[in-house]
Amino acid sequence: MKAWIITIGNEILIGKIVNTNAAWLSQRLTEYGIEVRKIICIPDEEKEIINTILDATNNADLIITTGGLGPTFDDKTSESLAKAFGLKWVVNKEALREIESKYRSKGMEVNNYRIKMAKMPEGATPLRNRVGTAPGILLKIRNKIIISLPGVPNEMKAIFEDYVSKILSSYTPERVRDEKSILVKGIPESSLAPIIDNVMSQYENIYIKSHPKGHEISGPVVELHITVYGKNKTEAKEKLEEVVNRLNNYIQQKLKNHNNEK
Amino acid sequence: MKAWIITIGNEILIGKIVNTNAAWLSQRLTEYGIEVRKIICIPDEEKEIINTILDATNNADLIITTGGLGPTFDDKTSESLAKAFGLKWVVNKEALREIESKYRSKGMEVNNYRIKMAKMPEGATPLRNRVGTAPGILLKIRNKIIISLPGVPNEMKAIFEDYVSKILSSYTPERVRDEKSILVKGIPESSLAPIIDNVMSQYENIYIKSHPKGHEISGPVVELHITVYGKNKTEAKEKLEEVVNRLNNYIQQKLKNHNNEK
Numbered sequence: 001m002k003a004w005i006i007t008i009g010n011e012i013l014i015g016k017i018v019n020t021n022a023a024w025l026s027q028r029l030t031e032y033g034i035e036v037r038k039i040i041c042i043p044d045e046e047k048e049i050i051n052t053i054l055d056a057t058n059n060a061d062l063i064i065t066t067g068g069l070g071p072t073f074d075d076k077t078s079e080s081l082a083k084a085f086g087l088k089w090v091v092n093k094e095a096l097r098e099i100e101s102k103y104r105s106k107g108m109e110v111n112n113y114r115i116k117m118a119k120m121p122e123g124a125t126p127l128r129n130r131v132g133t134a135p136g137i138l139l140k141i142r143n144k145i146i147i148s149l150p151g152v153p154n155e156m157k158a159i160f161e162d163y164v165s166k167i168l169s170s171y172t173p174e175r176v177r178d179e180k181s182i183l184v185k186g187i188p189e190s191s192l193a194p195i196i197d198n199v200m201s202q203y204e205n206i207y208i209k210s211h212p213k214g215h216e217i218s219g220p221v222v223e224l225h226i227t228v229y230g231k232n233k234t235e236a237k238e239k240l241e242e243v244v245n246r247l248n249n250y251i252q253q254k255l256k257n258h259n260n261e262k
Numbered sequence: 263m264k265a266w267i268i269t270i271g272n273e274i275l276i277g278k279i280v281n282t283n284a285a286w287l288s289q290r291l292t293e294y295g296i297e298v299r300k301i302i303c304i305p306d307e308e309k310e311i312i313n314t315i316l317d318a319t320n321n322a323d324l325i326i327t328t329g330g331l332g333p334t335f336d337d338k339t340s341e342s343l344a345k346a347f348g349l350k351w352v353v354n355k356e357a358l359r360e361i362e363s364k365y366r367s368k369g370m371e372v373n374n375y376r377i378k379m380a381k382m383p384e385g386a387t388p389l390r391n392r393v394g395t396a397p398g399i400l401l402k403i404r405n406k407i408i409i410s411l412p413g414v415p416n417e418m419k420a421i422f423e424d425y426v427s428k429i430l431s432s433y434t435p436e437r438v439r440d441e442k443s444i445l446v447k448g449i450p451e452s453s454l455a456p457i458i459d460n461v462m463s464q465y466e467n468i469y470i471k472s473h474p475k476g477h478e479i480s481g482p483v484v485e486l487h488i489t490v491y492g493k494n495k496t497e498a499k500e501k502l503e504e505v506v507n508r509l510n511n512y513i514q515q516k517l518k519n520h521n522n523e524k
Contacts, residue, residue, distance in 0.1 A: 011473065012285075013288055013299070013300075014292045015286065015290070018281070019281055019284070019285065023279070023281065026275055026277030027276065027278075028277070030276045030277060037275070037310075038303065038304055039275065039281075040301070040302050041300065041301035044471075071451055071455045072472050073455070074471055111453075113456065117452075132478055133478040133479060152474055191373075193333045193375040196335065207272070207336075209272060209273065209336055211273065212332065212394070212414055215393075217370070217395060218368070225273065
């Protein structure tokens, strides 16, 4: 299952806000065995939202958007979602009931701006927001799952845990993923490169990514992040252990020889 | 001038790392009057990198990539950049000299993995990396500027400040931007929405974005972020002041009437 994450909001594009939503979602989706193929941040513009959603629908099975579900003029996600698929944008009765009851509990009536948060593409399902006001939106279309979540992090997370995690739990990944990071001190990344190539050539379905943390020449520290895939948890875990051991052996050899070799 | 930022690296897509590079770059570009239209995060895959760079070149004037410039197998940015435009991928003499001198200063010779960091699309200019080893890449092509920076934040920032900022300084923006945030307590975002609509309809080239920080109903706190554009600094500053004053007046009225209105 392949996913795209679409972050909607000018505040990301002017660097006012760091996109922690996308990082959180990527982590959670990865835990469910879903492959996040792309994260895209776009402005609050209908045309951009429509084009990006359609592009995502052509390339991914699961699309999660964040942002643009609130009451103000620049909240355009829901209406754009409807337009992208030529669906009517209608008041969802369940969502409206929920929103009305929230405002009425404080003696407030719904105005047009509040009703807007209950509008969704026809056929969509509202995902109740127990933390805030605007519900999320679930739209199943063209054999794809599109989920729109609010941009406020704690609202986004609450709807994810309440509803999205349940939808994803019913999906059984074709392969199980396991991972481990090891920290290597004293060997430049460019000297670890042949070791990584060597180990990767010995196994299928593994990936070793190096992250330099120190200075390549004057004080090398490199994090090696090992990802393995297996048919099941046990296979993945055993493979991971084997790969890490093999890597560690080569690294020990290299450290011994390092002063001679360089 | 429109820009796209392309973040290359699986670590972003599994949520291992928050994309602070893109936020930092967006902020700096915005300061130079450049409009960041899109941020895209893609995996370390040649095909994805090529397609995204071509898409960016068709839609933006300035493209900045981060990540994928190191010595390991998964560092594919430079070669993909060459392939995207059908350019030869060649050792840049200036870059090689720099890299050789760095390694030799510690008694190390260059190996193929180290030479790789000196390879660039033919015609590209290396941007010296005073913090790390792999240089950045400047490629001017099809009337567009493409800049590839390392993924390590302090290396990315150093090359930006040393070279990219100078390139951008020579560009005179068509309009000057000014901004301010004000915090509004006690009015739900859905009650501020008509005020925002009203003020935005009174001015050209302004944008008011609301960011809910509290709870819409039980304890509303909303940050209003006002962006204005003017022909010059003075015009932008004066317009910003006027817009903020007008907003504040409406907000004060609303606060007075709030208990009756709701």
